[in-house]
Amino acid sequence: MKLEKLVGDRFRERPSDCVVDSHALMVRGGYLKNVASGIFSSYTPLKRVTGKIERIIREEMDAIDGQEVQFPVVMPASLWQESGRYESIGREMARFHDRSGNALVLGMTHEEAAVQLVRDCVRSYSEYPFMIYQIQTKFRDEARPRAGLIRVREFTMKDAYSFHTSQADLEKYYERCHKAYERIYARAGLPEVVSVAADSGMMGGNVSHEFMLLTPVGEDSIVMCRECDYRANREAAEQCGFDMVREGGICPRCGKPAITISRGIEVGNIFQLGTKYTRSMNMTYIDQNGEVQYPVMGCYGIGIGRLAASICEAHHDEYGPIWPLAVAPWQVHLCAVRSDDMQVKAYADKLYVDLQSRGVEVIYDDRQVSAGVMFSDADLLGVPFRVIVSPRNRRQNMVEIVSRDRCFSANAPMEAAAEAIWKILSENAL
Amino acid sequence: MKLEKLVGDRFRERPSDCVVDSHALMVRGGYLKNVASGIFSSYTPLKRVTGKIERIIREEMDAIDGQEVQFPVVMPASLWQESGRYESIGREMARFHDRSGNALVLGMTHEEAAVQLVRDCVRSYSEYPFMIYQIQTKFRDEARPRAGLIRVREFTMKDAYSFHTSQADLEKYYERCHKAYERIYARAGLPEVVSVAADSGMMGGNVSHEFMLLTPVGEDSIVMCRECDYRANREAAEQCGFDMVREGGICPRCGKPAITISRGIEVGNIFQLGTKYTRSMNMTYIDQNGEVQYPVMGCYGIGIGRLAASICEAHHDEYGPIWPLAVAPWQVHLCAVRSDDMQVKAYADKLYVDLQSRGVEVIYDDRQVSAGVMFSDADLLGVPFRVIVSPRNRRQNMVEIVSRDRCFSANAPMEAAAEAIWKILSENAL
Numbered sequence: 001m002k003l004e005k006l007v008g009d010r011f012r013e014r015p016s017d018c019v020v021d022s023h024a025l026m027v028r029g030g031y032l033k034n035v036a037s038g039i040f041s042s043y044t045p046l047k048r049v050t051g052k053i054e055r056i057i058r059e060e061m062d063a064i065d066g067q068e069v070q071f072p073v074v075m076p077a078s079l080w081q082e083s084g085r086y087e088s089i090g091r092e093m094a095r096f097h098d099r100s101g102n103a104l105v106l107g108m109t110h111e112e113a114a115v116q117l118v119r120d121c122v123r124s125y126s127e128y129p130f131m132i133y134q135i136q137t138k139f140r141d142e143a144r145p146r147a148g149l150i151r152v153r154e155f156t157m158k159d160a161y162s163f164h165t166s167q168a169d170l171e172k173y174y175e176r177c178h179k180a181y182e183r184i185y186a187r188a189g190l191p192e193v194v195s196v197a198a199d200s201g202m203m204g205g206n207v208s209h210e211f212m213l214l215t216p217v218g219e220d221s222i223v224m225c226r227e228c229d230y231r232a233n234r235e236a237a238e239q240c241g242f243d244m245v246r247e248g249g250i251c252p253r254c255g256k257p258a259i260t261i262s263r264g265i266e267v268g269n270i271f272q273l274g275t276k277y278t279r280s281m282n283m284t285y286i287d288q289n290g291e292v293q294y295p296v297m298g299c300y301g302i303g304i305g306r307l308a309a310s311i312c313e314a315h316h317d318e319y320g321p322i323w324p325l326a327v328a329p330w331q332v333h334l335c336a337v338r339s340d341d342m343q344v345k346a347y348a349d350k351l352y353v354d355l356q357s358r359g360v361e362v363i364y365d366d367r368q369v370s371a372g373v374m375f376s377d378a379d380l381l382g383v384p385f386r387v388i389v390s391p392r393n394r395r396q397n398m399v400e401i402v403s404r405d406r407c408f409s410a411n412a413p414m415e416a417a418a419e420a421i422w423k424i425l426s427e428n429a430l
Numbered sequence: 431m432k433l434e435k436l437v438g439d440r441f442r443e444r445p446s447d448c449v450v451d452s453h454a455l456m457v458r459g460g461y462l463k464n465v466a467s468g469i470f471s472s473y474t475p476l477k478r479v480t481g482k483i484e485r486i487i488r489e490e491m492d493a494i495d496g497q498e499v500q501f502p503v504v505m506p507a508s509l510w511q512e513s514g515r516y517e518s519i520g521r522e523m524a525r526f527h528d529r530s531g532n533a534l535v536l537g538m539t540h541e542e543a544a545v546q547l548v549r550d551c552v553r554s555y556s557e558y559p560f561m562i563y564q565i566q567t568k569f570r571d572e573a574r575p576r577a578g579l580i581r582v583r584e585f586t587m588k589d590a591y592s593f594h595t596s597q598a599d600l601e602k603y604y605e606r607c608h609k610a611y612e613r614i615y616a617r618a619g620l621p622e623v624v625s626v627a628a629d630s631g632m633m634g635g636n637v638s639h640e641f642m643l644l645t646p647v648g649e650d651s652i653v654m655c656r657e658c659d660y661r662a663n664r665e666a667a668e669q670c671g672f673d674m675v676r677e678g679g680i681c682p683r684c685g686k687p688a689i690t691i692s693r694g695i696e697v698g699n700i701f702q703l704g705t706k707y708t709r710s711m712n713m714t715y716i717d718q719n720g721e722v723q724y725p726v727m728g729c730y731g732i733g734i735g736r737l738a739a740s741i742c743e744a745h746h747d748e749y750g751p752i753w754p755l756a757v758a759p760w761q762v763h764l765c766a767v768r769s770d771d772m773q774v775k776a777y778a779d780k781l782y783v784d785l786q787s788r789g790v791e792v793i794y795d796d797r798q799v800s801a802g803v804m805f806s807d808a809d810l811l812g813v814p815f816r817v818i819v820s821p822r823n824r825r826q827n828m829v830e831i832v833s834r835d836r837c838f839s840a841n842a843p844m845e846a847a848a849e850a851i852w853k854i855l856s857e858n859a860l
Contacts, residue, residue: 005560007497009551033547036506036532041547044497044562051498067437067474068481072584073503073567074524074536076466094504094534096526098583099571102466104524106504117463117471121439130435132474137503137567141529153528154502 003365003377006030008043010380020217022312023148025321029380038145038153040305045381048329049311050156050304054135056187056326057158057302060180064173066133066160071113073137077103079112082281092140106139111277111299114161119283125165128285128295129173133160135304149309150265151219160300163278165287170272170296174207177300181211181268184302189311189324193267196222196231208271212264213310220266225251226258234261265310273297312382321382322404325428330363332421333383333404335374337390339366347414348389351399354418360425379404384428387421433795433807436460438473440810450647452742453578455751459810468575468583470735475811478759479741480586480734484565486617486756487588487732490610494603496561496590501543503567507533509542513710522570536569541707541729544591549713555595558715558725559603563590565734579739580695581649590730593708595717600702600726604637607730611641611698614732619741619754623697626652626661638701642694643740652694658684664691695740703727742812751812752834755858760793762851763813765804767820769796777844778819781829784848790855809834814858817851 008030018024026032031046042050058068077095080086086093086105094106107113114132122130135158142153149155160177164170178195185193190213198208210233212222223237223245224230230253237245240252249259275294278284284292308327315322325331332355336348345366352364363383365374371390378386388400398411401421412420438460448454456462461476472480488498507525510516516523516535524536537543544562552560565588572583579585592607594600608625615623620643628638640663642652653667653675654660660683667675670682679689705724708714714722738757745752755761762785766778775796782794793813795804801820808816818830828841831851842850 001495001497005495005497005557007499007548007552007557007560007562030551035502035509035543035546036504036534039502039504039506041502041543042500043547044499047498047500050500065431065435067431067435068477069437069474070472070477070480072465072469072471074466074469074569074584076469079465091529094526094528096524098524099521099573104466113465113471116465117473118437121460122437127435127437130437132437139504143529154504 001363003363004367006044006363008045010377012376018148020147020150020309020313021316022150022309022321025312025316025380026148026309029320029382032149036153038142038151040149040152040154045329046308049308049323049327052327053188053304053307054158057135057184057304060184060187061131061133061158061160064131064176064180066131068134069117069132070134070136071107071110071117073107073139074104075107075113077105079116080105083112083277084280085112092142094139094141107136108138108140109301110134110136110159111161111273111297112281114299115277115281115283115297118163119278119281122163122295123285125285125287125293129162129164129169131160131162131173133158133300147217147219147309149305152305155306156304158302158304162298162300163295164298165285165293165295167272167274167296170298174270174272174298177270177298178209181270181300181302185211185267188307188327190267190314192314194231196224196233196264197236198233198269199236206272206274208269210266211268213267213314214262214264215310215313216263217313218263218265220264222262222264224260224262225254225256226260227251227256228254228258230254265306265313267307267310268300268302270300271298273299316382317379319376319379321380323382323384325384325425328384329381330361330383331385331425332360332362333378333381333386334362334364335371335378335386335388336364336366337371337374337388340368341391341394344389344391344394347394351387351389351417355421358418358422360422385421385424387417431793433793434797436474436793438475440807442806448578450577450580450739450743451746452580452739452751455742455746455810456578456739459750459812462579468572468581470579470582470584475759476738479738479753479757482757483618483734483737484588487565487614487734490614490617491561491563491588491590494561494606494610496563498564499547499562500564500566501537501540501547503537503569504534505537505543507535509546510535513542513707515542522572524569524571537566538568538570539731540564540566540589541591541703541727542711544729545707545711545713545727548593549708549711552593553715555715555717555723559592559594559599561590561592561603563588563730577647577649577739579735582735585736586734588732588734592728592730593725594728595715595723595725597702597704597726600728604700604702604728607700607728608639611700611730611732615641615697618737618757620697620744622744624661626654626663626694627666628663628699629666636702636704638699640696641698643697643744644692644694645740645743646693647743648693648695650694650696652692654690654692655681655684655686656688656690657681657686658688660684695736695743697737697740698730698732700730701728703729746812749806749809751810753812753814755814755855758814759811760791760813761815761855762790762792763808763811763816764792764794765801765808765816765818766794766796767801767804767818770798771821771824774819774821774824777824781817781819781847785851788848788852790852815851815854817847
């Protein structure tokens with residue numbers, strides 16, 4: 001599309017109320033707009049980024065036999081009374097009454113809805129295991145929304161629920177999902193995400209892991225060992241003993257005084273839930289011996305907006321985000337510098353059409369503005385490859401191709417530019 | 431995917447509480463599950479249908495220069511106080527307070543959010559016109575939800591908002607959007623949808639149209655003339671005079687006593703809003719003469735779930751939906767009849783893989799159940815083409831290909847079946 005028509009302001013000044021770079025850059029680049037505390041609208045660039053993240057997640061969830069479904073945002077309180085969470089969850093859950101006086105809630109997670117959807121229709125052991133997932137809006141009335149998309153009240157989440165006839169089968173699937181999560185982060189440009197134990201691993205209880213992007217702006221503390229592969233979040237580590245939860249503390253796994261503490265953003269989590277929900281909500285199946293059993297559940301979440309912000313935290317400079325190709329709002333940012341030069345304009349117009357006809361996603365800037373304005377806008381949109389058509393380049397019969405991270409630049413002859421750009425994209429695609 | 435693993439019950443009995451066929455068939459076929467009055471979860475077959483409808487809508491909205499954005503589900507009351515609708519809308523709007531006592535509402539439409547998103551960033555006439563749209567969950571506390579997905583409380587909607595510097599420009603875009611809607615319905619399998627005037631056309635006021643699928647089970651009345659192209663909904667017609675709103679009444683356009691009254695389901699609507707929202711919410715731009723002006727708005731809605739139900743109403747028989755190829759949950763329903771025959775099973779397994787490698791979406795039934803159970807399940811899933819592998823067919827070295835509507839059947843030699851099926855699909859794709 002043409003940049004001239006792209007709705008959303010871009011500007012240079014860092015907003016004073018932004019405590020993390022991703023928030024500041026997303027405000028400066030016209031990605032999001034605050035509607036209320038912790039509630040945002042997305043402009044097109046962000047919607048395109050989250051759409052690509054969602055596509056990656058769908059592919060990986062389908063690859064581990066997930067079935068996409070959809071649960072409601074608004075649910076009857078009665079469903080949450082069944083599980084006991086209507087009482088046990090506090091003010092984070094939004095509650096209201098409908099016109100007939102029925103108590104309703106806004107979904108902040110969907111274990112109850114998942115059990116309600118399947119409990120009447122999966123009654124034989126032969127139909128297990130299975131996994132259902134959705135990508136849907138959730139609302140959690142956080143006391144302290146902060147850091148743009150990192151901690152919000154309304155958010156879009158992929159949440160998945162698996163059902164099994166044994167703990168062993170759950171553990172097998174849990175491991176499969178763990179690997180799918182690794183593929184998701186790698187494809188989205190965050191291969192450095194690590195998983196950390198979110199349970200003590202010693203105290204019994206259910207197994208769970210958090211996936212963490214290590215970054216100083218993260219709000220979670222992660223306890224790691226320099227000598228072995230021990231990794232846990234602060235809460236799980238504290239259950240193992242106070243001494244370890246400091247720099248140089250004793251690792252509970254290898255016993256060496258090698259504990260380090262880092263900051264991280266939680267970009268996903270996976271839980272072994274056991275039979276908590278199936279028991280309380282009376283979901284059963286008949287096993288091979290004809291006996292009634294409760295299925296064992298796992299659940300698996302990824303917040304889409306927080307992941308987008310985390311990618312921006314990991315990939316940006318002072319001028320804007322540097323989106324990895326797989327999640328970039330567009331693949332190519334085409335700049336017609338001095339578009340009042342008719343030959344520049346005519347050639348750039350043609351290149352725009354040629355690139356699109358090859359399936360390339362192009363944002364095209366043919367505004368009559370200075371190269372400085374053009375390039376600072378391009379920096380804020382963070383598109384991986386910038387293609388520059390200008391009077392000088394035209395005289396040399398070439399276009400410039402520059403990567404957003406400045407690591408790559410090349411010239412291509414004008415008549416072969418579309419082909420050259422397409423090749424560069426193909427080589428850079430995962 | 432394999433039918434054996436598909437979550438959702440299928441059964442023959444028509445549920446007693448279903449007043450329309452689409453609701454009954456979607457319950458019988460494992461498409462949806464009631465969660466509360468007018469609130470449903472979707473199983474995978476419905477999610478796949480609505481996903482395909484959403485893709486068609488996105489393509490057509492992008493083709494008329496729409497920019498996809500996302501507004502929140504939860505909005506502050508203050509936004510609706512600006513437009514005056516916090517007071518003017520009644521109990522259909524869900525309201526609650528957050529933990530800090532701030533009044534919030536659930537979006538039932540997003541004019542306020544659209545104006546809030548763009549009013550600070552589109553200030554020059556040169557940036558007009560533009561259109562933004564989203565596909566998002568909405569909640570409307572209907573007094574009487576009914577007919578499955580036809581009238582619900584929670585629904586997914588495509589809502590679009592265009593902004594213009596003149597009424598003439600709005601009218602031009604309105605016409606363009608009208609044509610895009612016709613393409614959407616045609617591509618989704620409902621070329622018979624008609625647009626009707628939803629305003630009097632005589633009483634002044636704003637122009638709007640509703641898109642109607644004519645069907646006896648519709649809850650709207652449509653007044654049409656047998657002699658000319660007059661078409662209006664009942665409310666608009668009544669504003670033109672009582673006499674016309676009966677069979678044989680006088681047409682207000684051609685004057686002949688040729689009025690007929692039909693029933694229809696509203697599957698979309700488009701409105702010329704004027705400056706109602708831009709004035710009340712103080713959105714302005716600077717025109718060519720440097721003067722401050724209010725932009726003129728249009729808005730354009732399509733309910734996704736209701737459209738899916740309407741397609742089912744228009745395309746079904748007593749055994750199940752007959753999904754048009756473009757919106758079908760899968761393209762091919764592969765039945766391995768007598769899958770205990772190892773040769774049948776081995777061949778069907780291979781055909782399943784071959785079809786998928788050609789990009790065909792296949793639901794594969796290799797359960798050891800009778801052909802009767804297999805075919806009645808296939809009828810309920812309504813996949814356009816059924817491919818039958820059986821011992822008898824195998825002895826004749828062929829597979830049977832039958833369309834769900836029984837209008838087409840063919841045999842293909844086993845070794846060339848994947849290719850033959852792929853060709854049939856290509857020829858039937860729009």
